[in-house]
Amino acid sequence: MINFDYPPAMGGEAIEVALKTLAGLPVPKIDTINAQIAITKGDETASAKADLYIEDYVMPDKPNEYLLSSGLGRDYDPKTFKVKLP
Numbered sequence: 001m002i003n004f005d006y007p008p009a010m011g012g013e014a015i016e017v018a019l020k021t022l023a024g025l026p027v028p029k030i031d032t033i034n035a036q037i038a039i040t041k042g043d044e045t046a047s048a049k050a051d052l053y054i055e056d057y058v059m060p061d062k063p064n065e066y067l068l069s070s071g072l073g074r075d076y077d078p079k080t081f082k083v084k085l086p
Contacts, residue, residue: 017027038057039050 013031017031020027028081036051038052038054039048044050
């Protein structure tokens, strides 16, 4: 098994860059979001190295709709999540 996420957190980052651009603030030419490669132990290749193993990535106690790469953290619970406004 191999998993490579295109994290939903990238959408939030895109909005932040757009708002900075509209405000006339400088923005980076390249903006990198941490995307990890998760592979089952023993299945790495010369070109595909694991950032972590599937066994350490999967959260079987979470609901099926939980996105592992959401950027919200392992403690995220949609029932109790609150947005903190500045």
